[in-house]
Amino acid sequence: xxxxxxxxxxxxxxxxxxxxxxxxxxxxxxxxxxxxxxxxxxxxxxxxxxxxxxxxxxxxxxxxxxxxxxxxxxxxxxxxxxxxxxxxxxxxxxxxxxxxxxxxxxxxxxxxxxxxxxxxxxxxxxxxxxxxxxxxxxxxxxxxxxxxxxxxxxxxxxxxxxxxxxxxxxxxxxxxxxxxxxxxxxxxxxxxxxxxxxxxxxxxxxxxxxxxxxxxxxxxxxxxx
Amino acid sequence: xxxxxxxxxxxxxxxxxxxxxxxxxxxxxxxxxxxxxxxxxxxxxxxxxxxxxxxxxxxxxxxxxxxxxxxxxxxxxxxxxxxxxxxxxxxxxxxxxxxxxxxxxxxxxxxxxxxxxxxxxxxxxxxxxxxxxxxxxxxxxxxxxxxxxxxxxxxxxxxxxxxxxxxxxxxxxxxxxxxxxxxxxxxxxxxxxxxxxxxxxxxxxxxxxxxxxxxxxxxxxxxx
Amino acid sequence: xxxxxxxxxxxxxxxxxxxxxxxxxxxxxxxxxxxxxxxxxxxxxxxxxxxxxxxxxxxxxxxxxxxxxxxxxxxxxxxxxxxxxxxxxxxxxxxxxxxxxxxxxxxxxxxxxxxxxxxxxxxxxxxxxxxxxxxxxxxxxxxxxxxxxxxxxxxxxxxxxxxxxxxxxxxxxxxxxxxxxxxxxxxxxxxxxxxxxxxxxxxxxxxxxxxxxxxxxxxxxxxxxxxxxxxxxxxxxxxxxxxxxxxxxxx
Numbered sequence: 200x201x202x203x204x205x206x207x208x209x210x211x212x213x214x215x216x217x218x219x220x221x222x223x224x225x226x227x228x229x230x231x232x233x234x235x236x237x238x239x240x241x242x243x244x245x246x247x248x249x250x251x252x253x254x255x256x257x258x259x260x261x262x263x264x265x266x267x268x269x270x271x272x273x274x275x276x277x278x279x280x281x282x283x284x285x286x287x288x289x290x291x292x293x294x295x296x297x298x299x300x301x302x303x304x305x306x307x308x309x310x311x312x313x314x315x316x317x318x319x320x321x322x323x324x325x326x327x328x329x330x331x332x333x334x335x336x337x338x339x340x341x342x343x344x345x346x347x348x349x350x351x352x353x354x355x356x357x358x359x360x361x362x363x364x365x366x367x368x369x370x371x372x373x374x375x376x377x378x379x380x381x382x383x384x385x386x387x388x389x390x391x392x393x394x395x396x397x398x399x400x401x402x403x404x405x406x407x408x409x410x411x412x413x414x415x416x417x418x419x420x421x422x423x424x
Numbered sequence: 425x426x427x428x429x430x431x432x433x434x435x436x437x438x439x440x441x442x443x444x445x446x447x448x449x450x451x452x453x454x455x456x457x458x459x460x461x462x463x464x465x466x467x468x469x470x471x472x473x474x475x476x477x478x479x480x481x482x483x484x485x486x487x488x489x490x491x492x493x494x495x496x497x498x499x500x501x502x503x504x505x506x507x508x509x510x511x512x513x514x515x516x517x518x519x520x521x522x523x524x525x526x527x528x529x530x531x532x533x534x535x536x537x538x539x540x541x542x543x544x545x546x547x548x549x550x551x552x553x554x555x556x557x558x559x560x561x562x563x564x565x566x567x568x569x570x571x572x573x574x575x576x577x578x579x580x581x582x583x584x585x586x587x588x589x590x591x592x593x594x595x596x597x598x599x600x601x602x603x604x605x606x607x608x609x610x611x612x613x614x615x616x617x618x619x620x621x622x623x624x625x626x627x628x629x630x631x632x633x634x635x636x637x638x639x640x641x642x643x644x645x646x647x648x
Numbered sequence: 649x650x651x652x653x654x655x656x657x658x659x660x661x662x663x664x665x666x667x668x669x670x671x672x673x674x675x676x677x678x679x680x681x682x683x684x685x686x687x688x689x690x691x692x693x694x695x696x697x698x699x700x701x702x703x704x705x706x707x708x709x710x711x712x713x714x715x716x717x718x719x720x721x722x723x724x725x726x727x728x729x730x731x732x733x734x735x736x737x738x739x740x741x742x743x744x745x746x747x748x749x750x751x752x753x754x755x756x757x758x759x760x761x762x763x764x765x766x767x768x769x770x771x772x773x774x775x776x777x778x779x780x781x782x783x784x785x786x787x788x789x790x791x792x793x794x795x796x797x798x799x800x801x802x803x804x805x806x807x808x809x810x811x812x813x814x815x816x817x818x819x820x821x822x823x824x825x826x827x828x829x830x831x832x833x834x835x836x837x838x839x840x841x842x843x844x845x846x847x848x849x850x851x852x853x854x855x856x857x858x859x860x861x862x863x864x865x866x867x868x869x870x871x872x873x874x875x876x877x878x879x880x881x882x883x884x885x886x887x888x889x890x891x892x893x894x895x896x897x898x899x
Contacts, residue, residue: 202771205772209764209768212759212764214795216760216795280753281758284754284755285768285772290744290772290774322836394763
C-alpha cells in the first residue's frame with residue numbers, strides 16, 4: 200500500500216514538474232473540438248442533428264487525445280531507465296501496474312471531461328449533459344480504457360516509432376469499449392432505445408474486469424525480461 | 425514442443441501432395457460441379473474461398489493466443505517463432521477474407537463496403553493483426569517476444585468480444601447473407617464444397633505455418 | 649546458509665506462473681553475502697552473448713570485471729541483478745534489500761530531485777528516508793532539491809549512486825560506476841564500497857569497468873570476460889596476468 204502511494208506521489212510530482220501531459224491534453228482537447236466545430240458547423244447541419252452526434256464525437260475525441268497523452272506519460276518511466284530503479288526495489292510488480300493505471304485514469308478523466316466541456320460549448324449542447332448517469336458511464340469506461348492503455352503503452356515505450364505506435368496498437372483493441380461507451384452515452388443523452396442497455400453495461404463492466412486482470416497478470420512480462 | 429526443422433520438413437513433404445489434391449478438388453468443385461446460385465450468379469463462387477479464409481484466420485488467432493500463453497509460461501523461443509508465423513499468415517488470410525467479402529458485397533449490394541457485422545468484425549480483426557505485425561517490426565527490439573505474446577493474448581481475447589459487441593449494435597443492418605440455415609444452400613453440393621473450401625484452406629494454412637516456422641528457426645540459428 | 653538457487657532451463661521448460669513475482673521478495677534473515685552463478689547462457693538471435701558462464705564470488709571480495717565492449721559485462725550484471733533473465737543456468741537470488749545495482753543509466757527519475765528519488769526508493773523498500781548525514785557523505789546535501797536533469801553528468805552519476813546506496817546494500821553490482829566521476833569521488837566511492845562489503849555482515853562487489861588505472865588498486869580479484877565465459881581469473885593466474893591478457897585483447 201505504501202508503495203502504491205509512493206508511486207502515485209511520484210507520478211504527481213513528475214506531472215507537476217514537467218507539466219507536459221496535462222498541457223498536451225487540454226491543448227489538444229480545445230484544438231480538436233474547435234476543428235470539429237468549424238468543420239461541422241460549416242456544413243449547415245441542424246443543431247438537433249449535431250446533438251445526436253455529440254455522444255459519438257465526445258468519445259472519439261476523448262480516445263484520440265488520451266491515447267497521445269498516455270504515450271507521453273510513460274516516457275517519464277523510460278527516460279534514464281527509471282523504471283528499472285522501481286523494479287529493483289518494488290516488492291510486487293502489480294503494485295506498479297495499479298499505480299500507473301490510477302495515474303493514467305486521473306489523466307484520462309481530465310482529458311475526457313475537458314473534451315466534453317469544449318464540445319458542449321462549441322456545439323451549443325446544454326451543460327446538463329454532465330448529468331450523473333453520463334459521468335458514471337464515463338468513469339466506468341475510462342477505467343477499462345486506462346487499464347488497457349497502461350498495459351499497451353508499456354509495450355511501445357522503447358519502440359522506434361515512439362508515440363505513433365501506441366494508437367496503432369491500442370485503437371483496434373478499443374472497439375468494443377468504444378461501442379459500449381457510445382451506445383450508453385446515446386441512450387442517456389438522447390433517450391433512444393433503452394433495450395440492450397443492460398447488455399452494454401455488462402459488456403463495459405466485463406471489459407473493465409478483463410483488462411484489469413490481464414494487466415495485473417501480464418504487466419510484469421512487459422516491463423521486465 | 426518437439427518441433428524441429430527436420431521433423432517439420434518431413435511433415436511438409438507428406439502434407440504437400442495432400443494439400444495439392446485438396447486444393448485441386450476444391451477448384452474443380454467450385455468451377456465445375458457447383459451450379460450457379462440463383463440470386464447472385466457466378467460471382468457467388470467466391471464465397472467458398474471467403475469462408476475458408478475466415479476459418480483459417482480464426483485458426484491463426486487461436487494459435488496466437490495459445491502460443492502467447494505458452495511463451496510467457498515457459499519462455500521457449502519456439503513458441504514465439506510460431507506466434508510470429510501465425511500473425512503474418514493470419515494477416516494474409518484476413519486480407520483475403522476482407523477482399524473476397526468486399527467483392528461479394530459489391531456484387532450483392534453494389535457497394536464496396538457496408539456497415540454490417542461480419543465485414544466490420546473482419547476489418548477490426550485486420551487492424552488487430554496489422555498491429556501485431558507492426559509491433560514486431562517497430563517495437564522494443566530487446567523484448568519483442570514477451571511483448572508480442574502479451575499483445576497476442578489481449579488481441580485474441582478481444583476478438584470474440586468484438587464479434588459479440590458488433591452484433592449488439594442495432595444500427596448495423598443484418599445484411600450478411602444468412603447462408604447456413606434458412607435461405608441459401610439448397611443444393612447439397614454447396615455444403616460439401618463449402619466444407620472442402622474450409623478443409624483445403626485450413627490445410628494450406630497449416631503448411632504455410634510450418635514453412636514460416638522453419639524459416640524462423642533458421643533465422644534464430646536453431647536448425648537441428 | 650546459501651539462498652536457494654533460481655534455476656533456468658531451456659531443456660525442460662518449467663511452467664512459471666503468470667503471476668511470477670519479484671525475485672526480490674525475501675525475508676531479512678536470508679540476506680546473502682556471496683554470489684554464485686552456474687552455466688548461465690544468454691543469446692540474442694544468433695549471437696551467443698554468454699556461454700555457460702560460471703561464477704563464484706566469496707564474501708568480502710571486491711571483484712573487477714574486465715572485458716572488451718560487447719563482451720557481455722552489462723548483460724551479465726543485469727542477469728545477476730534480476731533485471732534480465734538468462735536462457736539457461738542458475739543464478740543466486742539477491743534480495744532487494746541487500747542488492748545495490750547501478751547500470752549505465754541513472755535508474756532514477758530525471759525530472760525529480762535527489763531527495764524525491766530517495767523518498768521513493770525508501771518508500772518502495774519499506775525503510776526510512778536517509779537524512780542529512782547521508783546526503784552530506786555524498787556531498788550532495790546542497791543539490792538535494794535540484795532536478796536530476798539539471799545536474800552535471802558527474803553530479804548526476806553521484807546522485808544515482810546515492811540512491812543506489814541509500815538502503816545500505818552489501819551485494820553490489822556496478823556497471824562502470826567511475827565513468828563520469830572525478831578522482832576524489834572515485835576514492836570516496838570505493839571507500840564506501842569497501843565499508844559496505846567488509847565487516848561482520850559480509851557482502852561482495854562486482855564492478856564492471858574499463859577504468860583500470862583508477863580502480864585496480866581497490867580490487868581484491870580481477871575477472872576477464874571473453875567469448876561469453878570467464879576467460880581469466882586472478883585467483884588462479886594472478887592479477888598482472890589477467891590485466892595483461894585484457895590489454896592484449898584490446899590492442
